[in-house]
Amino acid sequence: MSRPDRSTRAMHQALPPALRDAVDDFAEHLSRVRNRSTHTVRAYVTDLVSLLDHAVRMGCVDLADLDLSVLRSWLARQRTTGAARTSLARRAASARAFSAWAHRAGLLAVDVGAALASPRAHRELPGVLRADQAAALVEAPARRATPTTDPPQAHQEHTDPAPTDAAGAPTETAVPLRDRVLLELLYATGVRVSEACGLDVADVDHGRRVIRVLGKGGRERSVPYGVPAQRALDDWLRRGRPALMGAHSGDALLLGARGGRLNPTTARQIVGAYAEAAGLPRTSPHGLRHSAATHLLEGGADLRAVQELLGHSSLASTQIYTHVSVERLRAAYRQAHPRA
Template sequence: MSGPDRGTRALHQALPPALRDAVDDFAEHLSRVRNRSAHTVRAYVTDLVSLLDHAVRMGCVDLAELDLSVLRSWLARQRTTGAARTSLARRAASARAFSAWAHRAGLLPSDVGAALASPRAHRELPSVLRADQAAALVEAPSRQSPPTNPAHADPAHTGPTRADGTRTGPASTAPAAGPTSGATTESEAVSLRDRVLLELLYATGVRISEACGLDVADVDHERRVIRVLGKGGRERSVPYGVPAQRALDDWLRRGRPELVGDHSGNALLLGARGGRLNPTTARQVVGAYAEAVGLPRTSPHGLRHSAATHLLEGGADLRAVQELLGHSSLASTQIYTHVSVERLRAAYRQAHPRA
């Protein structure tokens, strides 16, 4: 079993063989039959291993002995250790999914998880940037030198380094990003990459994993749309605007050729060493530029929230926003209507004399 953290792997190995096999078979079912992402499979497996470890501690040596009382006891223990309501809801969903699969596979005499209730997850309204804040963030790479990150400093290099470890030269001479004459330096190329990353995240509202998974062929320059492979292998086309198109043109013409290497393949966005841009690095880039321009702590998902909210505030149809974001359920998109209402209320309280 690969993917889960070291603690989960250790618990997995300590399970009785029959339970270990059930975990592995369920993971394969999620991946091959249900077409779940590696991240989703990892989360389900982590929850399941925790559940079965708890069941063994309660005296269950065979999967057929798993019953509703064990599931409830496991959730109660999670709650006493401080698990949030959202985490409890997700773990209950994992237990129900496993129980249903195990019953169909003949491993459980009944679907014991069907009667398992879970606390309603409290959905906090996502924080969003104002339109001017979002504009300042996406334009930051073309207006200033790349932000530095001491955690990624190279001891053999005296100058600052970028969030992804790219050297920018001595701090006093780091060139500003933007159009230049002559050859493109590595620092300028990464700045062009950062600009197109930020532009695409805000213009399209795609998830960071979807942005990093884009290939060059996924961009339709004539129609100004990108082909995105989302959760569950669902494919969708998402439009982008003129600023993103300009950033793409600059990146493909002057930036990507500078970073491309033997391991680049067809990846649209590249890391400093030429491989496909890693989502972790991309998150660091977003956070570093947000800090550099004085914004609150911002993540790629914050840009996704902002894009959805600004679309709805501009009059976009809720169903259209659902399609753009790749939500399987309209309920996932409706939270952004609440964000817009809250912002309207705040403006009303601030401006109306009888608020």
């Protein structure tokens, strides 16, 4: 079973053996058959353990006792304890997925979750930088007089000595070069921060100016990038990466300050720190992804092409960016039109 938090593990151990085995088998199915990420499996397991713990409290001693009334009671209890609509929608989806799997596996005579309704999640429009703000952010590392310092990363990186340049002095340019290529790639390609940090040197096709990205569900796609990102990559690979390379670098494209693969948490902190230093709205790597998608659509890109670039499995996930563009258009109209 994926490693959820301590309280969930305690509830899991307290379940009757048959229910505990069902949780473990479902987690195995998600991981090996559905190829879900560790984070996704952990979320499903957490929801499922909570559901089955509630079922036991209602008198269910076997999976066959699970019915629609138990599922509804569980969601109602979640709502009374303050769960947000988005959380309720996700938990209902977890219950439906488990019920469908259990029915196919012969553990439930009826797919009791098929009739489970859930509140429609309210989808917030993502925050989007203007094109000039995004440009200011990605160019910020080149304007900084002093390099950034990384927060603590994985344990193995602390075992390496501090990197030095050819003259033996601590590197003063490698980290800003790394920050610059990180920001350029996030905005130029719209990739997820985990995808950017997972890139290897061989994933960059300099001739065609595309990167090979391994996305959610193990789906691979090629994403193009522009000339500014190419310049940042050239500088990083020529002058930055060699200065930071260490025993734990491997084939990673982006490195932490102590030589290991750049951690997504560190990457988020880098983006946030540069945005704050530049006086921009609070921004994250996902905010740059939103901005890239919105600017592509505003520039006339086809919605299907943006879907492919972002790695969305459903066009519905991409369509939210059309609403962002409409909101920006409305804001400009209200500000500028005399009869708005």
